[in-house]
Amino acid sequence: xxxxxxxxxxxxxxxxxxxxxxxxxxxxxxxxxxxxxxxxxxxxxxxxxxxxxxxxxxxxxxxxxxxxxxxxxxxxxxxxxxxxxxxxxxxxxxxxxxxxxxxxxxxxxxxx
Amino acid sequence: xxxxxxxxxxxxxxxxxxxxxxxxxxxxxxxxxxxxxxxxxxxxxxxxxxxxxxxxxxxxxxxxxxxxxxxxxxxxxxxxxxxxxxxxxxxxxxxxxxxxxxxxxxxxxxxxxxxx
Numbered sequence: 546x547x548x549x550x551x552x553x554x555x556x557x558x559x560x561x562x563x564x565x566x567x568x569x570x571x572x573x574x575x576x577x578x579x580x581x582x583x584x585x586x587x588x589x590x591x592x593x594x595x596x597x598x599x600x601x602x603x604x605x606x607x608x609x610x611x612x613x614x615x616x617x618x619x620x621x622x623x624x625x626x627x628x629x630x631x632x633x634x635x636x637x638x639x640x641x642x643x644x645x646x647x648x649x650x651x652x653x654x655x656x657x
Numbered sequence: 658x659x660x661x662x663x664x665x666x667x668x669x670x671x672x673x674x675x676x677x678x679x680x681x682x683x684x685x686x687x688x689x690x691x692x693x694x695x696x697x698x699x700x701x702x703x704x705x706x707x708x709x710x711x712x713x714x715x716x717x718x719x720x721x722x723x724x725x726x727x728x729x730x731x732x733x734x735x736x737x738x739x740x741x742x743x744x745x746x747x748x749x750x751x752x753x754x755x756x757x758x759x760x761x762x763x764x765x766x767x768x769x770x771x772x773x
Contacts, residue, residue, distance in 0.1 A: 588749075588762075633699075644705055
């Protein structure tokens with residue numbers, strides 16, 4: 546079935562360092578979504594990318610969708626302690642009306 | 658607008674028992690999806706309900722079932738609980754359902770189930 550692979554599984558950074566998580570799909574995606582889950586919390590929608598090569602920014606967060614629409618990345622510039630959490634990418638299943646398939650997430654720890 | 662609510666928030670059961678979890682979606686949302694989250698497996702899709710009909714089902718045994726009511730509230734039931742069912746159970750709602758995975762999913766706080 547559809548698989549969405551995410552790396553790394555864990556990342557520990559010093560506050561102020563940059564962070565990147567990568568998402569790869571076994572098939573071409575019509576779109577990709579990113580979610581953030583704070584420790585003890587629930588996933589919260591961040592953004593959706595639809596177009597090939599699309600780049601979107603939210604303050605210090607930069608999201609990219611690959612040209613082939615099979616990979617995506619989330620880059621955080623100058624991490625802060627508020628960035629701590631697990632970041633998930635999610636893509637659609639193979640056919641219409643199929644649910645999102647989530648990557649296993651990247652857990653980010655920020656050391657102050 | 659109120660967010661997705663789930664009850665109970667925490668639950669402790671013993672093996673062999675059954676459990677029912679409840680989810681109230683955001684007002685106006687007709688789709689409710691259920692996920693199981695464990696440290697090793699991440700977010701695993703259980704099923705989606707839309708307008709009282711099960712639209713999709715994940716790869717879980719028949720012990721896991723659900724339903725949706727006319728007011729879009731949803732329940733999921735797990736019978737004959739096993740130790741491995743210990744997890745965070747999340748529900749998520751969306752307005753039109755998971756059409757090609759384009760709809761944003763709004764998650765509830767989850768029910769943390771511990772099976773002893």
